[in-house]
Amino acid sequence: xxxxxxxxxxxxxxxxxxxxxxxxxxxxxxxxxxxxxxxxxxxxxxxxxxxxxxxxxxxxxxxxxxxxxxxxxxxxxxxxxxxxxxxxxxxxxxxxxxxxxxxxxxxxxxxxxxxxxxxxxxxxxxxxx
Numbered sequence: 001x002x003x004x005x006x007x008x009x010x011x012x013x014x015x016x017x018x019x020x021x022x023x024x025x026x027x028x029x030x031x032x033x034x035x036x037x038x039x040x041x042x043x044x045x046x047x048x049x050x051x052x053x054x055x056x057x058x059x060x061x062x063x064x065x066x067x068x069x070x071x072x073x074x075x076x077x078x079x080x081x082x083x084x085x086x087x088x089x090x091x092x093x094x095x096x097x098x099x100x101x102x103x104x105x106x107x108x109x110x111x112x113x114x115x116x117x118x119x120x121x122x123x124x125x126x127x128x129x
Contacts, residue, residue, distance in 0.1 A: 005120065006030045006047060010040040010066065011055040011082055016105060020053075023109040024116075037061030041069045044077070051119060053103065053112075055082040056090055064090065067097045078119045080112075 007024055011017050012035045021031040032047055034040035037058055044052060052070065056063035067079060078100040081091070091102060100119040103112045 003028075004030070005051075006032065006049040007116070008032050008034060008040065008043050008047065008049040008052045010034045010052065010058065010063075012036065012059055013055075016082075020109060020112065023113070027113060029116075037066050037069075040066050044070050045073060049077065050123075051078045051080065051100075051116060053080050053082050053116075056094070057084070064093055064097075067094055067099070071097050078123060080115055080119065 005028075007029050009017055009020060009024075009031055011020075011033070017033045017035070021033060024031050032043055032049065034043050037060060040052075040054070040058070043049075054063050054066060058066065063081060070077065070079065075098070079098070081094055081099050081102045082105065083091075083102060084105045100122075101115045103115055
């Protein structure tokens, strides 16, 4: 079980965030949900999460704008984009800001967990060079 791994889950759809939060918490992770841009940025600053799951479509903003803001104060935090559908242009744009992966809402949560654990394992490995 993961110890003290904190996830910020940024999405405005409770039908998605509730089961995903339950899934991650059942695996031992701590999940904090942000449903708008302002709280996503504030919580990422204040809570020092280990990883952020960020929906691209947030009312009043969009995931790219939120990611730009997060990168202003934290260049290293892993960010996994959440998307309901494949928007190749948006995915290309967010890649410029250093994303660790994309989780599609149609995928089962096992894939999200695999993505999460893969990203966190890469973060912990010492870099050679």
